Amino acid sequence: MSAPDSVQGGIRCMLMRGGTSKGAYFLATDLPEDPAERDDLLLRIMGSPDPRQIDGIGGAHPLTSKVAVVSPSSAEGVDVDYLFLQVGVDTATVADAQTCGNLLAGIGPFAVERGLVSATGARTTVRIRLLNTGDAATSVFTTVDGRPDYDGDAAIDGVPGTASAIELEVGGGPGKALLPTGHPADDLDGVTATLIDNGMPVVLLRADELGVDGSASPTALEADADLAARIERIRLAAGPLMGLGDVSAQTVPKMILLSPPRAGGAISTRAFIPTRVHTAIGVLMAASVAAALRIPGAVGHDMAGPLDEEDTAIEHPSGTFPSRVRVTTDEAGAWRATSFSRRTARKLFDGTVFPRPRR
Structure with missing residues (x-):
């Protein structure tokens, strides 16, 4: 038509x-x-x-x-x-x-x-x-x-x-790489970042490195113009490294701030998508977070709560998302992941x- x-x-x-x-x-x-x-x-x-x-x-x-x-x-x-x-x-x-x-x-x-x-x-x-x-x-x-x-x-x-x-x-x-740069973490704009794509390209950052309270509401985070500008600079730098090119007009990668869990989950998240802050978390964003928690050296690995083999409780502003991932390495030592979710x-x-x- x-x-x-x-x-x-x-x-x-x-x-x-x-x-x-x-x-x-x-x-x-x-x-x-x-x-x-x-x-x-x-x-x-x-x-x-x-x-x-x-x-x-x-x-x-x-x-x-x-x-x-x-x-x-x-x-x-x-x-x-x-x-x-x-x-x-x-x-x-x-x-x-x-x-x-x-x-x-x-x-x-x-x-x-x-x-x-x-x-x-x-x-x-x-x-x-x-x-x-x-x-x-x-x-x-x-x-x-x-x-x-x-x-x-x-x-x-x-x-x-x-x-x-x-x-x-x-x-x-x-042939799709879980870690596009091949590294568990990279330095971007002076902060440690994990660039990972388990179905959704995301950049993981420590909330405390950006001076952010990990329990802040989406509304409060959206109102912080200085924070938004800093996160956008990091996002623009991450785009080419993830094979996405110039992302200034794109909605990926998503930017996710991580902090220690507060409600019995594995990790607490605040996801910029990329300018508004998600009131929950997307399925594949959660899958990328859950995979990173299982990779030594990745952002979030050292602050995560107890993890079992596959199940991960991802805390977000309106509750908890149960993400299940299977993370392995192939013969060349590259990380691979498969995600499972109930929606x-x-x-x-x-x-x-x-x-x-x-x-």
């Missing part, structure tokens, strides 16, 4: 909560093939640029201004491809440099809802290729009468109520969205 046609006829869209985020899910065939035309259309659908996104379906926050584009996969052993797009709220930007582990929770159910994958009894498995990063994921969830069952007893911090559990496994693609997702509405005629 071309962008002009969509103004009058609308576009098929499903709004879903995935984990602690919310986004618009589309079939790739329902959007323009040209990326520039697609991005312009999505800005008009979400209502950007506008701090309130009043003339679109965005929720006026990066966690609710997200898009998932899904299509059948041509890769062997894979059911669907998932492209994540982060739509700017008050900026006219659509970024594809990262993926989103929260919206990933909704990809399997969405694929069944749209008929891309058939349900298989009480439990359905969907294999997913994450186009942004090259990672591979497996999603297992409950289905009833051939459709996803969103009702259940699973609860996750940052989301009220309960829903049906979705089990996710994410592993790095062939929930829910279909909020399914219908037709109408973009505004022009930006």
Whole structure:
């Protein structure tokens, strides 16, 4: 469908909560093939640029201004491809440099809802290729009468109520390095930083090295202009080292401040995404933190609470995220990791969205 046609006829869209985020899910065939035309259309659908996104379906926050584009996969052993797009709220930007582990929770159910994958009894498995990063994921969830069952007893911090559990496994693609620089820690702008990518490129910093109280609220951290400027300098320096190039217009790497645990978990986190501070923590951000805690010399390793073999309780501003990772070294001595998580997702509405005629 071309962008002009969509103004009058609308576009098929499903709004879903995935984990602690919310986004618009589309079939790739329902959007323009040209990326520039697609991005312009999505800005008009979400209502950007506008701090309130009043003339679109965005929720006026990066966690609710997200898009998932899904299509059948041509890769062997894979059911669907998932492209994540982060739509700017008050900026006219659509970024594809990262993926989103929260919206990933909704990809399997969405694929069944749209008929891309058939349900298989009480439990359905969907294999997913994450186009942004090259990672591979497996999603297992409950289905009833051939459709996803969103009702259940699973609860996750940052989301009220309960829903049906979705089990996710994410592993790095062939040749992908867990530590992009090959070092557990590097010096950036005078502070020690760990650059790690276990599904999400992140930079880990000690909160105390930046003079930050690790229990500070997201609102307080966002209000500290000097802190924000320092973190952005470090982020810009980290981008090329992580193979991301100039990240000034991108939303990765994420910047995560670590401090000793305060609520019985393994570590306390405050995540900059990159300018707003996450009210919880993203699935793959948590997976990157959990992997780093198991690597001697990495930021957080020496301040982490007791760790068992795989399970890690990651503290965040609204609770605790249970992240499970398996960290190993290969024959060459390089670190590798696979992450496992338990998420929930829910279909909020399914219908037709109408973009505004022009930006």
